[in-house]
Amino acid sequence: MLRKNNLTYFITICWMLLLANLYALQQPISFSSHLNDFYYNPALLSADKDNGIAVQTSFSDNDDFNIYLRSSSSISFAYLNNDKKYFIGNGSRIFKNFYLGTGLEFKKHKKTIKKIGIIYRPFDVSSFGIVAQGVNWKPDLTTEIAIRPLFFIRKYSSYLNLFFQQPISYDYEKDKYQDDDFIIGGQVEPINGFQIEASYINDKDRTYQIGCKINFSQFGTAFISERTSDNHSEYNITEFSERKKRSIFSIGKHTAKITISGNISQEYEGFSIFGHKSITDFEIIEQIDKAIKDKSINKIFIEIKLFTCNYASLEEIRNKLLKFKEQGGEIICYFEQTGRGGYLLASTADTIIMPESGMLNITGFYAETPFYKRLLEKIGIKIDVFKIGKYKSADEHFTQEEFTEPAYEDYRKLFDSYYETYIEEIAEARKIIRGTDALKEAIDNGPFTAEEALKYNLIDKIGYKKDAEELYKSKSTVKVTKGTVNLKNVYFKNYHWVEAPKIMVINAIGTIITGKSQKNPFSIPFLGRKFFGSDTFSEMIEKGKKDRNVKAIVVRINSPGGSALASDLMWHKIYQLNKEKPVIISMNGVAASGGYYIASAGTKIFADKMTITGSIGVISMRPNFSGLYSKLGINKQVIRHGKNSGMFHTCENLTDDETAKFNKLTKDWYNLFTKRVSCGRNGLTQNEVDSLGQGKVYIAREAEKCGLIDDIGGLYDAIEFARKIAGLDDYYEITFCPEPKQLFKGLTDIIDSRSIFYIPDFGDMIFHSDIDEDILKD
Structure with missing residues (x-):
């Protein structure tokens, strides 16, 4: 709503325009007024995206009704009963802020009328539209310019739209185009959800229209009266749209339902021939964010099923749920069985319910690591190791029977940090008396039946799903909850005329390699299943660099490291792009060794509370x-x-010269690693980086204290910082790279032999942290 002083000024202008017959609008062709406007200009299908159905009826003629089915992503359809006409149309984006639409109008025993529409919007306060229609190559033309006079109040500029429309028809007798009677009009929204519309046609009958429209979120109804000097008619337009609009008042409160299940990953997995379904953590976070923005939602009902997800992503989801609660929302959670990760999310709820037969599987943290030294000795395989960093331990699985003391100390500290952080968050969320000590005692008695979980204050009620659903249907402390909504299907109308500036998110996930990214069907021990390639990364960076609408880039890293060469190539790409556009780093589960190498080039580094980073070593x-x-x-x-020609072959022992060369290369790469980090982290000298390095791993809070990262936060925090540093307001779009794959693209990737199986090259130096995030998954 407008502030009081602005509102008075606003309404005064509107009524002056109305009284002067200069205000109002009947079917503009350069911006959307109703869902049926695609019939007048099909380019609006892509310029103002919305899906839904509209029905237009006449109060004076029962046979005069029209039906419009609008789809911005496919063919739209209209049926005009009075004229027995059919219309199909489609729109597409040609380039930034320029849209083209085409349509065909059919009528029995009549020639097909072709329509071509164009919309161009150079600014957010101006829109130009042209429509050509006819049965031959000399069509009638309609041109229009629309403006938003309230451009000086950006937040409310969409509340007033004015337009001038000039029809141009072809005179076959004079064999030339001539101007017809012009139309002037507009649309005003003095209060949210209530619009007044009108238009004036400068013809001999001095035709004018005036009407009003009321929006109730996704439902809207308009009443319009058309009058001439000797006639008048009234009609109604009723519409149901996919996107929520500004509403005149709230129709009760609703509960949003979110289901946590399956594989929750950090990027779109694309098509799978095995029917494997996955959802990204960002999709879940986005659903919760919709609930925060949608004032009609006062509760979230979370059902937790079996799922896998790393703890950093769970932290991001959890923080969004807590933000919903901070704004007065209520959370109800139901699960039948869950573990550590599921309970981390459940603990945010005001009420946790599980059935009497359910199980809460919290027993603490446990991890086991295999060592293959004796196996390799038995089969006659020896591993030659060259490394810098006493904490660097990726080789110890093959050369030791257990971790060396420095490596074990590092792992022990890491696990202790995870456990303490987990305990603190649960104890605080559940308001457990005696805090962390009491919770540790309780966990020592896990896993828990429903009765035991209730005894230890880990849940609030014992009941089944139906009992949980009854809770959110009952009367809340504020208002009665009317029903549930699926947040996946909640969309909000975009009132802007120009395309939103973009923040591009590049997912850098998997072991780092040179060349193209690859994905194996099965996981390779210590290397994983996903491999992120330097060539693929370079293509993504170039795409963001060349797109003028991309104002900032967020690189999201979830990688334990990999190829030294590939890491440096990626570092250089980020470092160079930083001179033109801000590049913000968001660390997810693991951003260590080579993962930290590429992160150090960013403008600012964010890491989740549970992120593992550091491991600066070779x-x-x-x-x-x-x-x-x-x-x-x-x-x-x-x-x-050549005396070193056998370095990268595996059939004989290394010579002294080859061993010396390997050691020199390792030292050179470590020197380059610390140099790159010092260059990216301006506050750290190379010697300071070396003292923080030696392969030592850090949890995010420790990394922040020693200057390896800048702030604790998730992907949303990184995006918000990118928005601010790029000088953007709240109107922006988030795009992901790589984009979700379509069915046939997924099939071609499966058929492509390059992605069947990837084996790393032994001839490359490796920045690898040996941290496997799977041991910390739920």
């Missing part, structure tokens, strides 16, 4: 299969030129 492993070949009775004869 390690390279070379398998030696000579012992295995001997056991199998295989003999290889070698011919060589």
